[in-house]
Amino acid sequence: MLNPDVSLQGILDPELSQTIALLARQEGQTMLQWVQNQLREAVRADSRPHNCEKQVSKVSEALNTLERLKQQRANYLAAHGQLLNVDTVAILDQLREERDAEILACLNYHRD
Secondary structure, X not given: OOOHHHHHHHHOOHHHHHHHHHHHHHOOOOHHHHHHXXXXXXXXXXXXXXXXXXHHHHHXXXXXXXXXHHHHHHHHHHHHOOOOOOOHXXXXXXXXHHHHHHHHHHHHHHHO
């Protein structure tokens, strides 16, 4: 197995390699460990603003959608007076009852 520091030193310019070796030694790490830790922190620091921007964008999009729905509702009310006063729960319950009755009738028919 190759020594990770040796292979890392082979791809870096000598001055950068010496600087990383010194910093890694000061922190009690190998060069590879030190570089990996630095990269992890850089990625974390870089990804935080992007995640925030994405979340802000999603929230903004949701708020815009709600605003459009609010406007559409206001337009409907202006054109038609008021919303229909319909008990949707009662309608759904009635539809379920009818469906259940049809299923039971079908099951009873096939048993006979």
